[in-house]
Amino acid sequence: MATAAHRWVMTAAGEPLIRQDFDPWAPGPGEVVVEVAGCGVCHTDLGYYYDGVKTQHALPLTLGHEISGRVVAAAADADRWMGRAVIVPAVIPCGRCELCERGRYVICRQQKMPGNDIQGGFASHVRVPAYGLCRIDEQRLAAAGLELADVSVVADAVTTPYQAVARSGLGEGDVVIVVGVGGVGGYAVQVAATLGAHVIAIDVEQAKLDAVARHGAAMTLDASEIEFRELKKAIRSFVEGNALRATEWFVFECSGTAAGQRTAFGLLTFGSTLCVVGFSMEKIEIRLSNLMAFDARALGNWGCEPALYPAALDLVLDGRVQLLPFVEQHPLSEINEVFEAVHAGGVTRRAILVPERTA
Numbered sequence: 423m424a425t426a427a428h429r430w431v432m433t434a435a436g437e438p439l440i441r442q443d444f445d446p447w448a449p450g451p452g453e454v455v456v457e458v459a460g461c462g463v464c465h466t467d468l469g470y471y472y473d474g475v476k477t478q479h480a481l482p483l484t485l486g487h488e489i490s491g492r493v494v495a496a497a498a499d500a501d502r503w504m505g506r507a508v509i510v511p512a513v514i515p516c517g518r519c520e521l522c523e524r525g526r527y528v529i530c531r532q533q534k535m536p537g538n539d540i541q542g543g544f545a546s547h548v549r550v551p552a553y554g555l556c557r558i559d560e561q562r563l564a565a566a567g568l569e570l571a572d573v574s575v576v577a578d579a580v581t582t583p584y585q586a587v588a589r590s591g592l593g594e595g596d597v598v599i600v601v602g603v604g605g606v607g608g609y610a611v612q613v614a615a616t617l618g619a620h621v622i623a624i625d626v627e628q629a630k631l632d633a634v635a636r637h638g639a640a641m642t643l644d645a646s647e648i649e650f651r652e653l654k655k656a657i658r659s660f661v662e663g664n665a666l667r668a669t670e671w672f673v674f675e676c677s678g679t680a681a682g683q684r685t686a687f688g689l690l691t692f693g694s695t696l697c698v699v700g701f702s703m704e705k706i707e708i709r710l711s712n713l714m715a716f717d718a719r720a721l722g723n724w725g726c727e728p729a730l731y732p733a734a735l736d737l738v739l740d741g742r743v744q745l746l747p748f749v750e751q752h753p754l755s756e757i758n759e760v761f762e763a764v765h766a767g768g769v770t771r772r773a774i775l776v777p778e779r780t781a
């Protein structure tokens with residue numbers, strides 16, 4: 423049954439990724455082998471590949487941490503997963519350490535992130551710990567008009583903002599501002615909207631704003647068109663005009679850019695919550711005391727704990743969070759071209775790389 427497996431390997435930053443055959447079989451204790459259905463291309467992958475962000479695992483390494491697929495081999499202690507359609511969490515905690523025991527799964531120091539700590543999902547197969555896998559109900563998947571590859575983006579792009587929204591405690595009637603509505607922020611908009619929040623979306627690309635305007639955003643603002651002062655004024659008049667709360671805004675920074683971070687921090691008001699979801703190596707200057715004066719709070723967010731995955735997936739399978747307008751599939755063999763196109767900004771949807779199946 424051991425069919426040939428291959429993966430696309432990064433040997434050095436910026437060097438073309440190379441296709442290699444490898445042997446994923448014989449999973450170790452607690453491990454499974456997943457036949458990859460799809461793996462989403464994330465901003466973080468591009469950070470490793472183009473910007474010199476270091477992976478935890480030494481190169482050569484296969485990138486990719488947004489994985490869906492089917493379990494085709496399992497260790498004896500994980501055999502209940504055999505044959506199951508699954509989402510592999512982008513961050514897999516160990517489940518046994520003192521931090522995990524206290525429920526601090528996402529800061530587990532033994533955590534494994536595919537494509538960073540261990541070999542990732544830009545491959546035909548990937549070997550991962552079974553701990554934290556999210557089972558997919560394939561009947562509901564089909565009923566939702568989705569393919570297994572499509573839900574790969576639940577592994578990170580959906581669940582990461584899902585956890586950020588859940589932690590923020592926002593609810594019905596709250597004012598939510600999402601800065602950067604690309605691969606991750608677009609889902610922050612949708613998830614917040616499912617909770618009954620009034621969501622304002624900010625981006626510098628009109629196409630992305632148009633997409634979220636059809637899926638959850640009550641107001642969109644193109645930050646490339648207007649000064650920050652005007653932007654804030656527009657939000658204030660929207661809030662006033664709709665008799666919404668003038669305080670306690672929830673601001674989600676999802677752009678992972680210095681400009682976006684400045685905008686997000688500048689929009690804090692009394693009782694606000696700032697959720698930092700995007701990542702950037704850049705630094706910005708802020709007056710930290712604004713948090714004090716506004717009695718505001720700032721929250722970080724790393725990945726999403728596995729226990730929240732089924733609820734996030736439910737939103738997708740129920741059609742309350744839409745994936746198809748925001749994803750596009752490409753053959754895995756075109757990974758180098760797809761990386762380049764995404765990096766150049768030529769792909770506005772989330773690219774999902776799909777391995778070719780040769781029988």
Ligand SMILES: [Zn+2]
Pocket residue numbers: 464465466467487512578579
């Ligand atoms: Zn990611």
Ligand SMILES: [Zn+2]
Pocket residue numbers: 515516517518519520521522530531532533
């Ligand atoms: Zn742990």
